[in-house]
Amino acid sequence: SVMAKTVLDVLKDKFEEDKASALQFLGKGGVKDFAQYKEVTGMVRGLEACINYVEDLSRNMEEYDE
Numbered sequence: 001s002v003m004a005k006t007v008l009d010v011l012k013d014k015f016e017e018d019k020a021s022a023l024q025f026l027g028k029g030g031v032k033d034f035a036q037y038k039e040v041t042g043m044v045r046g047l048e049a050c051i052n053y054v055e056d057l058s059r060n061m062e063e064y065d066e
Contacts, residue, residue, distance in 0.1 A: 008061075012054045019047040 022044050031037045 006058075008054050008058050012051055012058075015047045015050045015054070019044055019051070022047070 022040050025031070026037070026040055026044075031040060
């Protein structure tokens with residue numbers, strides 16, 4: 001059975017999509033200069049933090065439900 005997507009699932013998917021786009025941009029050499037490189041890598045780190053927060057919250061909610 002497929003569980004209904006929660007708000008957290010939707011958020012996590014969006015963060016992962018944005019992270020993949022940023023990494024693809026980096027990989028294709030899309031950055032113009034070091035400042036833009038720092039901006040994009042910072043965004044990737046921020047998105048990774050968001051993904052981790054959402055995963056932690058999901059786990060905590062599952063444990064609370066049991």
